[in-house]
Amino acid sequence: MAGSLERGRTRVRGFADPEMDFQLMRQLGTARYGGAAVGECLALAAGIGDADPDAWVRAFGQAAARQEADAEARASRGHGISARDQYLVACNSYRAAEYYLRVDDSLHREHGLASRRAFLAAMRSGGIACEPWWFELDGLRLPAYHVRGPGSAGDRLLAIVSGFDGTLEETYIAYGAAALERGHDLLLFTGPGQMDTWRFNAASHFVPDFERIGRAVVDRALALPGLRAEGLALMGISFGGYFAVRIAAHEPRIGALIANSPIVDLHAYMTSFIGLDPAGLSDADDFGPDDLPHIPDTVMNAQTREMARNLMLRFGQASFRSTYRYLREFRVDEGALARIACPCLALVGEGEGGEPLRQSRLFVRSVAGLADEHVFTAEEGADGHCQTGNLGLSAAVAMDWLDEVRGHAATI
The missing domain is CATH 1.20.1440.110 (acylaminoacyl peptidase)
Known part of the structure; x- marks a missing residue:
């Protein structure tokens, strides 16, 4: 030819x-x-x-x-x-x-x-009936959205919190729209340190005791007409998997929990991705945000420098070493996990690595209530973090599980 x-x-x-x-x-x-x-x-x-x-x-x-x-x-x-x-x-x-x-x-x-x-x-x-909400914590204004589906009875609400760099709007696109299609109202919320919070606060840092904002979210949700605790489900995405698990460990009014994926030890989770523990850096090797422009590209490229800078700023730490030492405080121990009595679903991708899979299995065997796990595969194009390559399948697994658990609960 x-x-x-x-x-x-x-x-x-x-x-x-x-x-x-x-x-x-x-x-x-x-x-x-x-x-x-x-x-x-x-x-x-x-x-x-x-x-x-x-x-x-x-x-x-x-x-x-x-x-x-x-x-x-x-x-x-x-x-x-x-x-x-x-x-x-x-x-x-x-x-x-x-x-x-x-x-x-x-x-x-x-x-x-x-x-x-x-x-x-x-x-x-x-x-679409979408109302901006606000929560207050430690002098911060925390944005949220309450979204109601057409013809909603108001008796089923899915509260979703994203993670390190997800936003309220992305959460709606990736997971919220699928929930609305299935008859759930939405409460998309944020806490200190999250991307949406930085838009309205000059500086905001992640806090390990996320149950404080969780309590306020649950209080306001359950004040809605027609909603009772058994109709309130909580979902955490990425780092939000830690936030949601932490909330559920301290808040008995959650009717069901979906963690994508369940993070119970953020320090171990983060160090697994880079293959070393910066908490042990020597004084000579440690660096802060002001040092980054002086690190040559052969050591750290522009993308990695920006990611390292944002990590330190978002956790409110002066150096890379102190950031990873602070990450040790973001934990949910087995005793706290044992307080979670609501039905739970753990979602994780097989391509995320050994540590996320280990934490998912620890979560499933440690919670007190019904606990299921779903591992997404490369064959499905969903093996990556939060199933970004196949959001439709992720939604089907999560929302069908939620419907089935609620249906089962209604018959016993």
């Missing part, structure tokens, strides 16, 4: 760098629930160099502004469904740009607030 058949210029190529490739998969995965378009993500990725966070921020930030402007134009012409869809894509593109920015950079806050703005516009355009 004289030439090959070419049907388009967009190619299915990711990144050689595993972390940036994971972030691309994270964005692609949300296409299942309207958070992205596969072709658009791949087109953007083609213009981003490996492990180049600045190029990523520019590409997704520019795309988000274009998508939001398109949504506004469609809304002005009365095309509500089209506007809703484009606003949701813009919301998630702003989140992607927000991810690689320093949390103390003004652009981080700008992209975060733009993501929130586009999300609320999507809810209005789609006629």
Whole structure:
């Protein structure tokens, strides 16, 4: 043949760098629930160099502004469904740009607030009942959303908390929309240190005693008309798996718990990914945020420097070593796990490594109530962290389990 058949210029190529490739998969995965378009993500990725966070921020930030402007134009012409869809894509593109920015950079806050703005516009355009809520803790204003499904009786509510870099809006796209389809109302909430909290507070740090915000969330949820404790389920995503387990260990009013995945020892979990324990760094090898610009690329590339900086800032620590020492406080021991009497589901991917699988199994055998575990596989394209590559399957497993547990509970 004289030439090959070419049907388009967009190619299915990711990144050689595993972390940036994971972030691309994270964005692609949300296409299942309207958070992205596969072709658009791949087109953007083609213009981003490996492990180049600045190029990523520019590409997704520019795309988000274009998508939001398109949504506004469609809304002005009365095309509500089209506007809703484009606003949701813009919301998630702003989140992607927000991810690689320093949390103390003004652009981080700008992209975060733009993501929130586009999300609320999507809810209005789609006629979805979404009410912004606020919680107060230690002088911080903690944002949340209460979302009600059409025709809801108000007797089933799924409260979801994300983790280190997830946002309220991404949580809605990745898990909340699937829950609404199945008749659950939503309460998406955050705590100190989380991305959404940084948008409204100049500085905020993660705290191990997350049950304090959990108590306030449960109090307000159970004040809703028609909702009783058995109808209140709690789900934790990523680092939110720790938050949710910690809440459930101190809060008996949770009707069911889904941990994706259950983190009971954050220090062991984090050190397993890097293969060493920075808590043992010598004075000569330790570093703080101000030292990062002086570390050569041959030792630490730009992407890793930004991730290390955000880790220290988000945990409120002066150095990398002190950050990992602080992580030791983020634990739920077996005695606390034994206080969890509600039905529990542990979700984990086989590709996450030995430590997440070990902690999942410790959780399942330590809680007092019914406990199930589901391990997602590479064959399903769901073996990665939080099943970003197959969110539909993850939702099916989690939501079907929740429906079946509640159905079983209603007959005994």
